[in-house]
Amino acid sequence: MAMSHEDMLKRARQLKRQKTSTPGASPSAPPPRLELHEEVSEPDLEALTRRSRARGKKIAESTSQHSTSQTPIAPLHTADNTELSFWHPQFHHSQHSRKHNYLPHDVNLLRAQDPQTLHENLLADLHKAEATSIMLMDQFTLQSTQKSLDLEQKDRALALSKTENSRLTNEVSELTIQVKKSDELIADLQNQLKAFEAEKEGWVLKEKDFIQNSELLKDQIGTSLNMGFQLALEQVRVLHPDADLSAADISKAVVDGQLVDIDD
Template identity: 60%
Template structure:
């Protein structure tokens, strides 16, 4: 049966679609060359059919081998993926633990720093207070030293006055003693005049009259 020109065009388009859909076909393989003739004789399609069948078997075998290798490699890949996932989880846990520990350490250090600052402030305030107290004590000590010096000077002045008074007292005693002796002698002179026969030798200014007798008086 002879193929018309339209039938030959349809066949060519079908072959072109099969070549485009075929997976794994070599891109370097030249497309089948089909000559179109307007002759009414039927073309010989058997060589072309054998060629496409052979190429289809090769594609099926290559696809089957690729699928088999993927199936064989899948468990190994899955095992590696599981190991990688476990390692990732372990690393994440370690990172989380280290981050938490670091946060706790940082918080403790911050608390210690705040406590240290508070203690330093308290100690600084105490130092300032003690410095003020020491300054006041020093001022008081200076004042007391000045007062002590003034009292020592005043003491020396009083000692000098006392010494002068003692000297004056001794002078007064001497003067009083001299006055008494002088008065006693004057009295004896008057007694001698009045009683010329009287013995006045026992008379002494240092004696006292006790029971009608002259008695030595203790100093």
């Protein structure tokens, strides 16, 4: 009858209890070997790992004290007392695996299985790992290609942005030059306007002087005319003492042989 994994664990616990409860038992006596039939049922390694991680560790510690076939565990290779990464070329993968991935109770479990079954399971795991790595590599290649396309698109957009930025920079430079010229022209026109305003003020003053002088000239002319008219009347009185000159006035004119007032 094939011994299942649970039976193996029960048997190991019984051996441990017998070892600790038997009085006078020698601590160095090796545990009795298990008689295994050629036909052994294949245990579920994943279920084993989940159910017996804690218990299996204790059993492994007790059985490893008496095991003569177990290879001594080598310490993890270090350089300058510093643990190396498994990417390091001097990292000892075999030592690391024996220390962390190859526990003492694994020996009994693996020996209890058919080598052909172990070989098939190993090949299946290798095939799964290979298929998984190919799938992951395809996904990585696809993502890398997509990222490359995105990067190229961004590079093209960046190049267009740089070109547009350069064009706008040139336009801004040209507009800046034009604005500067316009500012200079405006400043020149403002200076001319100030000069014209100053000249206008001069002409306004001259106009005031001309108007004032014109009024003075008019007064002088009027005074001169009155004086000349009076002198003419005095000469007429001398020449014609009997003439009636009472109607004569400088503001009248002769119209059709008569003296007529002149409108202002």
